[in-house]
Amino acid sequence: MMIRVLIVVVLLVLFTLWAGTFKKAYEKGTVVPSRFQLMGEISLNFVRNSIAREQLGERDGDRFLPLLTTIFFTVLGMNITGIIPALNIAGTSVIGLPLVLALAAYVTFIYAGIKKHGMHFFTASLFPAGVPPAFYILVTPIEFLSTFILRPVTLALRLMMNMIAGHLLLVLCFSATWFFFTSTQVEGLMRAFGAGTFLFGFAFTLFEILVAFLQAYVFTLLTTVYIQLALADEH
Amino acid sequence: MDVNNIAALSGNLAVIGYGLAAVGPGIGVGLVVSKTIESIARQPELAARLQVTMWLGIAFTEALALIGLATPFIFA
Numbered sequence: 001m002m003i004r005v006l007i008v009v010v011l012l013v014l015f016t017l018w019a020g021t022f023k024k025a026y027e028k029g030t031v032v033p034s035r036f037q038l039m040g041e042i043s044l045n046f047v048r049n050s051i052a053r054e055q056l057g058e059r060d061g062d063r064f065l066p067l068l069t070t071i072f073f074t075v076l077g078m079n080i081t082g083i084i085p086a087l088n089i090a091g092t093s094v095i096g097l098p099l100v101l102a103l104a105a106y107v108t109f110i111y112a113g114i115k116k117h118g119m120h121f122f123t124a125s126l127f128p129a130g131v132p133p134a135f136y137i138l139v140t141p142i143e144f145l146s147t148f149i150l151r152p153v154t155l156a157l158r159l160m161m162n163m164i165a166g167h168l169l170l171v172l173c174f175s176a177t178w179f180f181f182t183s184t185q186v187e188g189l190m191r192a193f194g195a196g197t198f199l200f201g202f203a204f205t206l207f208e209i210l211v212a213f214l215q216a217y218v219f220t221l222l223t224t225v226y227i228q229l230a231l232a233d234e235h
Numbered sequence: 236m237d238v239n240n241i242a243a244l245s246g247n248l249a250v251i252g253y254g255l256a257a258v259g260p261g262i263g264v265g266l267v268v269s270k271t272i273e274s275i276a277r278q279p280e281l282a283a284r285l286q287v288t289m290w291l292g293i294a295f296t297e298a299l300a301l302i303g304l305a306t307p308f309i310f311a
Contacts, residue, residue, distance in 0.1 A: 054287070154298040161301035218294045225291060 004091045007077045015073075018044075047072050047220065055224040056231070064227055067108055071101055074221040075159065079212035082163055083170075083205050090212075093163035096155065102156035105223040109151075113230030121230065155222060162215050166208045172203030244255055256303035263296035 018040035024030075025037055033041065047069050051062035078091030092098050113121035125147050126140050179184055180194030258289040275282045 014279050119284075154295075154302070157305050158294065158301050161304045165301075165304060218290055221287065221290060222294060 001094065003081050003089065003090075004097065005086055006087075007081060010110060011073060011077050013187055014130070033102075043068065043073075050218075051220050052201055052225055055221070055228050060227075060231060064108065064112070064224070067104065068220050068224060071182055071223060072216050075101065076212065076216035076221050079163060079215055080209070082166060083208045086224060090163040092159050092215075095160055098156040098159040101159075101219070102152040105155060105226065106152040107133060108223070109226040109230045111228045116231050125230075136167060142164065151226060155219065159215055162211055166211055169204050170201060170208065171213065173197050177201060253303050256302050260296050260300035260303075263299070264293050268297060269293040 021037045021040065025033060050067055052065050052068050056064065075092060078097060081087040082090030117124060126143050127136055128139065128143065133137050176197040177194045180191055180197065270283050274285050279292060
């Protein structure tokens with residue numbers, strides 16, 4: 001999809017410019033940041049401080065920060081195209097991209113677990129401590145399903161379905177507006193419904209901006225939590 | 236008069252199915268948020284941490300509704 005290529009280019013340019021601004025400010029020792037620099041600092045600090053470091057702590061948070069930042073800004077950029085006029089479809093509303101991002105998260109949390117605990121990571125997550133041995137017949141398949149299958153599937157599905165549902169809602173509202181305003185079947189005062197559906201469409205567009213940010217946040221947060229669970233010591 | 240046929244239904248039954256499937260997650264998300272509001276009212280200083288947990292809870296609960304939405308694409 002051309003939109004994805006476009007967004008990747010936009011993100012690359014944006015981050016190159018930010019890197020240049022940060023470097024210049026650092027070398028000059030500027031005290032007051034420019035607006036553009038402040039924008040970059042706020043958004044990058046948001047991922048670092050309120051997602052990575054808050055959940056993983058300073059050391060592990062900084063270790064996984066590159067991946068988390070990439071995921072956050074890719075998802076955000078691809079989501080926001082859903083409400084940009086003339087683009088009008090989210091890059092994440094087709095399974096490919098969410099699947100790739102979910103696989104990246106999946107590989108990372110398994111890698112984090114193996115790096116920290118070795119093969120013990122699998123036994124610890126499949127055979128949780130403190131369960132009577134007989135219950136492992138029941139618990140182990142459930143744990144396997146929820147940890148190693150449902151986690152990546154729900155990560156990808158949650159993102160994609162949110163974007164599809166949002167897109168469908170907008171299409172519904174605006175095509176209803178088009179129908180009420182232009183169709184010859186509609187008579188008299190019924191046309192006024194068009195204004196109502198248009199207002200709804202506008203409200204849902206604002207709602208979609210919120211959803212775009214929220215889904216980027218949730219996707220990154222869940223990746224962080226999965227990494228944190230993989231790193232956690234047994235109790 | 237034909238009395239065997241009291242009610243008839245046409246259209247796609249899956250729509251009703253998804254409506255039912257959305258009830259559970261709807262109640263679930265409502266519970267998550269209401270309990271978070273209660274907790275914040277009791278301990279406002281924990282608001283930031285409770286909100287993160289709330290978003291996690293919503294994300295897990297919401298997944299059920301979204302699986303329902305994805306089902307026709309998978310099994311149709």
